[in-house]
Amino acid sequence: MYDYADFDDHFVRTRTAQFRKQVERRISGALTEDEFKPLRLMNGVYLQLHAYMLRVAIPYGSVNPDQMRQLAYLADKFDKGYGHFTTRQNIQYNWPTLSDIPDMLDALADVQMHAIQTSGNTIRNVTADHFAGAAADEIEDPRPTAELIRQWSTDHPEFQFLPRKFKLAVTGSPEDRAVTKAHDVGIRIVKRDGEVGYQIIVGGGLGRTPVVGQVLNEFLPRADLLPYLEAIVAVYNVLGRRDNKYKARIKITTMENGIEKIRELVDAKFAQTRPLFSGVDQEHFARIQASFPQPEFKSADTGAYDAAYATDPGFRSFADTNLDVHRDDQHAIVTISIKAHGETPGDATSEQMRVMADLAESIGYSDLRISHEQNVILPHVHKSDLPKLYATLRAHGLATANAGLISDIIACPGMDYCALATARAIPVAQNIATRFDELKLEHDIGPIKLKISGCINACGHHHLGHIGILGLDRAGVENYQITLGGDGGADTVIGKRTGPGFAYDQIVPAIERILLAYLDLRDTAEETFLEAYRRLGDAPFKAALYPEGAAGGKSHAA
Amino acid sequence: MARPFTPKVVTANELISGDVIYLAVDGSWVRELCMALVLSTQEDADARLFEAETQPHIAVGAYLADVKAGATGPEPTHFREAFRAKGPSNRVHGKQERTEEVPAHV
Numbered sequence: 001m002y003d004y005a006d007f008d009d010h011f012v013r014t015r016t017a018q019f020r021k022q023v024e025r026r027i028s029g030a031l032t033e034d035e036f037k038p039l040r041l042m043n044g045v046y047l048q049l050h051a052y053m054l055r056v057a058i059p060y061g062s063v064n065p066d067q068m069r070q071l072a073y074l075a076d077k078f079d080k081g082y083g084h085f086t087t088r089q090n091i092q093y094n095w096p097t098l099s100d101i102p103d104m105l106d107a108l109a110d111v112q113m114h115a116i117q118t119s120g121n122t123i124r125n126v127t128a129d130h131f132a133g134a135a136a137d138e139i140e141d142p143r144p145t146a147e148l149i150r151q152w153s154t155d156h157p158e159f160q161f162l163p164r165k166f167k168l169a170v171t172g173s174p175e176d177r178a179v180t181k182a183h184d185v186g187i188r189i190v191k192r193d194g195e196v197g198y199q200i201i202v203g204g205g206l207g208r209t210p211v212v213g214q215v216l217n218e219f220l221p222r223a224d225l226l227p228y229l230e231a232i233v234a235v236y237n238v239l240g241r242r243d244n245k246y247k248a249r250i251k252i253t254t255m256e257n258g259i260e261k262i263r264e265l266v267d268a269k270f271a272q273t274r275p276l277f278s279g280v281d282q283e284h285f286a287r288i289q290a291s292f293p294q295p296e297f298k299s300a301d302t303g304a305y306d307a308a309y310a311t312d313p314g315f316r317s318f319a320d321t322n323l324d325v326h327r328d329d330q331h332a333i334v335t336i337s338i339k340a341h342g343e344t345p346g347d348a349t350s351e352q353m354r355v356m357a358d359l360a361e362s363i364g365y366s367d368l369r370i371s372h373e374q375n376v377i378l379p380h381v382h383k384s385d386l387p388k389l390y391a392t393l394r395a396h397g398l399a400t401a402n403a404g405l406i407s408d409i410i411a412c413p414g415m416d417y418c419a420l421a422t423a424r425a426i427p428v429a430q431n432i433a434t435r436f437d438e439l440k441l442e443h444d445i446g447p448i449k450l451k452i453s454g455c456i457n458a459c460g461h462h463h464l465g466h467i468g469i470l471g472l473d474r475a476g477v478e479n480y481q482i483t484l485g486g487d488g489g490a491d492t493v494i495g496k497r498t499g500p501g502f503a504y505d506q507i508v509p510a511i512e513r514i515l516l517a518y519l520d521l522r523d524t525a526e527e528t529f530l531e532a533y534r535r536l537g538d539a540p541f542k543a544a545l546y547p548e549g550a551a552g553g554k555s556h557a558a
Numbered sequence: 559m560a561r562p563f564t565p566k567v568v569t570a571n572e573l574i575s576g577d578v579i580y581l582a583v584d585g586s587w588v589r590e591l592c593m594a595l596v597l598s599t600q601e602d603a604d605a606r607l608f609e610a611e612t613q614p615h616i617a618v619g620a621y622l623a624d625v626k627a628g629a630t631g632p633e634p635t636h637f638r639e640a641f642r643a644k645g646p647s648n649r650v651h652g653k654q655e656r657t658e659e660v661p662a663h664v
Contacts, residue, residue: 051576416646424650
């Protein structure tokens with residue numbers, strides 16, 4: 001993976017030293033909160049419901065074992081022994097004190113990590129496919145492109161005060177695991193006539209106005225990437241609305257002006273930016289690309305895997321559910337579920353982090369990924385090592401065989417932590433996972449994406465859930481709206497709201513009714529929930545969801 | 559006729575720890591809602607909020623939160639304030655895990 005040059009190290013350490021002084025000045029009273037707030041946000045420090053929160057970037061979701069151990073160290077030394085992996089490939093610490101945060105940032109700099117631009121109206125952490133470099137269907141590893149963008153966007157002088165935050169995602173596979181169409185700019189690595197380039201998607205986003213991104217450029221030559229991105233963000237910086245924060249994202253700019261107008265302005269700006277890029281960026285890109293070599297995959301007998309698969313039902317279930325096809329047929333991509341039934345989605349203890357780091361080091365080519373689905377991925381594991389891996393994971397509560405199933409829920413922190421939330425999300429996820437574990441139905445139900453947000457900002461991607469849940473405050477009580485049919489895959493579909501919402505104690509039974517209906521309605525056991533929904537439409541599911549009075553007196557069709 | 563005034567407390571987050579704090583009757587800050595000063599007129603509430611805002615070295619983001627009278631002091635009327643007063647519901651962290659080592663007064 002990319003190794004910091006002296007420049008990167010100096011930049012991150014200088015920023016941390018500046019922030020240490022800023023914190024000192026805030027505590028001494030030399031800075032007011034109004035003066036300090038933009039400075040702390042630039043360094044990933046939020047003030048949440050109960051405490052400060054530090055959001056650390058995990059660029060394109062990649063961490064090495066030493067970095068993962070350092071994240072565990074931070075959890076023990078400065079927090080409560082755990083960290084929370086988020087839907088944007090970050091990790092959040094929920095309980096640091098303000099005076100400790102400069103030490104945390106120093107400790108992160110020691111392992112080439114930072115919290116810069118994880119908040120504020122800037123270009124945020126660049127995300128990518130968590131199977132990068134391992135997926136069988138990949139055109140090219142998206143991480144070098146994401147790293148190039150990270151370096152270009154970090155502290156970019158023109159883009160520190162954008163109208164709103166700006167999120168980019170990169171995928172190198174046609175099967176889009178990076179949700180590129182729900183980002184301000186999505187970048188898909190494509191191939192045309194043997195040449196690798198980029199399809200550029202613009203104006204996607206979730207939040208209160210969910211919009212599927214549109215193609216701005218079908219094929220951008222590789223060398224044009226940075227000047228083209230610079231043109232897009234420069235156009236947005238001027239055109240994006242600053243009078244209303246709810247209309248400030250580029251998705252609204254694109255809707256209000258039309259994709260043709262945006263394209264015209266970007267092309268005009270690109271004519272100016274292109275000559276400014278002399279090709280140095282491409283030489284640098286080549287160096288970055290060289291720092292992401294494919295591991296030298298070992299070749300060995302896979303008999304141990306076959307034997308364990310044949311004899312150990314627990315291992316078989318794990319293998320069937322949590323492994324994905326690797327480009328090397330002796331290897332597998334392993335999803336380590338951070339979603340044990342009843343636990344908080346995305347929370348890993350420091351001990352679990354160390355176990356995963358050790359496994360990555362011993363049998364995973366020292367590579368770990370954080371997925372936007374709040375799990376940890378070991379992208380390269382030889383099949384002969386899988387039984388040992390499973391046994392170790394199992395001993396540490398990390399072997400839950402539920403990847404892609406009903407209990408593999410994305411949930412934002414919600415009202416339990418977040419100052420913006422309108423309802424809780426975590427306990428809803430815990431209760432759904434616990435309930436379906438009790439029913440022993442989740443493997444029967446099969447592949448499904450359930451996503452929960454605790455407010456309309458949609459950090460839990462509920463719009464893209466095959467089943468989405470949105471928690472709201474309705475007249476002082478928590479109320480949960482359901483959407484059906486969303487999908488974050490290559491096509492990207494926004495889910496459709498079913499109708500009135502449900503009270504906190506009614507949301508789990510409501511989800512249960514939908515899924516029992518699905519089991520009755522599906523053609524075959526192979527027809528997934530989403531396929532059944534697409535075949536049948538929402539009517540039979542709504543009929544199951546709303547038997548007379550099911551939403552109770554708390555429902556409001558907002 | 560004017561709507562009846564809902565009693566309020568002044569609440570904020572403590573500068574260093576970020577912990578939820580409340581203004582007490584003697585002008586100090588306390589960590590437990592039950593120890594907070596209850597304000598029963600708009601004038602009092604505005605005056606005490608102003609007082610809180612002059613203490614940025616202790617309190618961040620002070621505002622007025624609705625309360626109702628309870629057996630042991632003020633209680634929250636809204637679930638958001640209930641979570642602030644107690645801590646998250648997925649882990650026994652925050653005020654609900656508070657040990658006696660943490661003084662009640664800020």
